[in-house]
Amino acid sequence: MVAVIYTRFTDFEKNLPIHPRLSQAAQALEALSSRPFEGGKHPVDGDIIFINAAEYATKSVESALLEAHRDYIDVMLMLEGEERIGYCDLSAAGKVVKPYDASTDALLAEIPDAVSFVYIQAAFERGDIAAAQKL
Numbered sequence: 001m002v003a004v005i006y007t008r009f010t011d012f013e014k015n016l017p018i019h020p021r022l023s024q025a026a027q028a029l030e031a032l033s034s035r036p037f038e039g040g041k042h043p044v045d046g047d048i049i050f051i052n053a054a055e056y057a058t059k060s061v062e063s064a065l066l067e068a069h070r071d072y073i074d075v076m077l078m079l080e081g082e083e084r085i086g087y088c089d090l091s092a093a094g095k096v097v098k099p100y101d102a103s104t105d106a107l108l109a110e111i112p113d114a115v116s117f118v119y120i121q122a123a124f125e126r127g128d129i130a131a132a133q134k135l
Contacts, residue, residue: 021045028049033077040052064086066108081121082122085118086116088115093112
């Protein structure tokens with residue numbers, strides 16, 4: 001089962017009780033987003049909580065892959081631009097392109113026909129935020 005939270009950054013605190021580490025992650029995101037952009041990995045609590053800051057061009061659905069995690073929760077904060085993020089239960093995923101790799105906590109698969117999308121964009125004060133959690 002997959003749970004997706006879609007909210008404004010300013011309203012994200014309402015979702016903090018869902019996981020004990022979301023509060024620490026939200027504080028780190030806010031601190032990092034107030035500084036000039038610096039890409040790369042930003043440790044917050046070692047390998048337990050970290051931020052991967054990335055600048056990239058969004059891909060079309062046809063060229064994108066589904067990414068699944070076992071151990072980490074993805075929290076995406078859009079500072080600039082916009083993106084459409086697809087999500088589905090892993091049992092509905094398409095053909096596995098790259099099997100699960102514990103070192104990267106990721107499995108890559110083709111996007112199936114039965115996928116839901118969240119459209120996120122940087123807007124208003126702090127932008128949209130989407131979080132996906134494996135349940």
